[in-house]
Amino acid sequence: MFSFFSSTGRTPKRNTVRVLAAVGLLLFLTLQFVLPMFTPGSVEQIQKTITKQQATELAAEFARSTLELPVPLDNALVTYETRSDIYGYLSKEGLMKTYTDTYGEQFPLEVFRVRFEQPDNELKALTVDVNMYSGRVVGFERILTYSNATKELLKKQGLENSESLQAMEGYLSLEDRERLAEPYLKAFGFDPAKLRPNITTNKPGLVYDVSGYESGQSHGMIQFNYEDGEVSSMETYFDPPKAHSDYVKGQKKLANWFTWAGYALFTFVLGILAIVYSVKTRPFSSFVRGLVLSSIYFIFSMAGAINMLPMLQVEGMGTGILIIGFVIQGLVTLLLAASIYFSLVGGDGLWRKEGFNLWARAKEPEYGRHVLASMQNGYLWALILLGTQSVIFLILERVFGTWSTTDPTQSAYNMLYPVLFPLLAWVAGIGEEAVYRLFGIPMLKKIFRSTFIASLLSSIIWAFGHTLYPIYPVYSRPIELAIIGLMFSFVFLRYGYITAMFTHVIFNSILMSLSLMLMGGALNWSAGIFYIALPAIVAFVIYLFNPPGRKRSIPPVQPKEEEPLLTTPRPEGHL
16 A cells, blocks of 8 residues: 555656646646636736835925925835734635725735834834835824834834823823824825714724724724824724634644644654664765755845845844844854755665665765656656646635735845845755755654555644744645655656755745735846756756766765665565
8 A cells, every 4th residue: 555655666758747747736726727718807907016226215205284394215125014914804704805905005914114214313213004006094003112013023022001101192181182083094095974983992092983984793993092192003903803813813823833843843853864774774864965055045045034024024123133143143044054954864774775866965876867857757747736726626615715915024125135036046945855854754654554555644833833924724735745755755756856955946936936026126027037947057057067978977875786776665564
């Protein structure tokens, strides 16, 4: 049973794989692009997205004309912000189109937040929220001491309370707060007669319920905050029902359990075992192997971390804090890269000890041709996986009611250089295939005596590491990725590590490049096409430096037995 999860099985016929790849591509394009095009509003939103420069100019004009704060354009920080709570509720309930058509102008779900540092001698910063599709200004915050987010955090930590925040406001009465808010309501096009103050005693700020603004069980609200007797901020939003918020909170708690208990713990155990078995299998492998790939992993990971600098600057973090943060991030990434390195060494040793060569060496005959073939198979299997994933999404949506929402921390809009985003595809392809396939499968096989069980368990551990993405219910993600992980395992067992790595890299590169291209602009489109083609370029360069027929001296790894070539197993058995 499950004999197809065996290193001794034959690889599928190339023509069969090509047909499956064509079907996968067709399914992917149909389910992800063609069918969504029939949803009104999706194409128009992409076309109407304004640029960050336009958002900056609109925010500066608003600051000058409404807030009487002339701000320079050269020190603006533009980030992407979203109301993920209400976005998720509308997605779940199928209300997105109705909401967007009716309230999307005044109550946008996604905005560009433009931050101006020290716009005058008193303010620490000024932020202006601009509808990223229409360019309409929908909110602002004048930061004198702490931002609203920081105040809320201090309150949760017990460092501030309602009374201290009221004192910060200036102990304003309800009448004072309404009077101060009225000019801004008019400036933003709201009729005060249609607004109803949501009166809550002993709480700072002022919240208006907007009469008639409803979508499902959510309703429109306008919130004002005050500081030193003046309006410090105004924001417009729809508040999702409490039941939905409680559900999401519970799902996030479950996702944390999956991540820490199911993913981090077992990945840590695999990392320790990788160190042990890299030593135990030393006669069958080499500690020189894996240095290049783990170094690439470290460099690209750190590039990705530094690329998220705008997200760290949102709250006005100082240079010193940022440096400390990046040093800590560097140490963590170094530990992860070390884990990847030992997984490469230990995994290679475990396979070769059992008579399998699932990670070809550069000094072996036909290495260049093997890399080129691995890349070609990688593109084919990536298309198969894309089609499979699209079908899985469709099934999960029908069976479990799966839905997703937005997350600004994962948006390319919040990157210093969005064109570098697809480089992270190489991080996942190198690292995850090393830990969960090259090392994870043989290690778990030693415990459970079944290649299929080992593949399934390593896939589940890997899947648990993706549950913090805003896809609900969170248990749908492990189901999806356990299936995808088994397919990666099949590719690995049939073709070897290099093919599995290329498949993973190409799979992620296509998805990330499409996200980049959908941001618009010639640079993003060119970069997206380049990253999709990059695996082919890399493989071809390796092939040029390792042409067929080049004689190589291969140092013996097993003194008494001939080293197996590529993925050819020994006749006496298999792992």
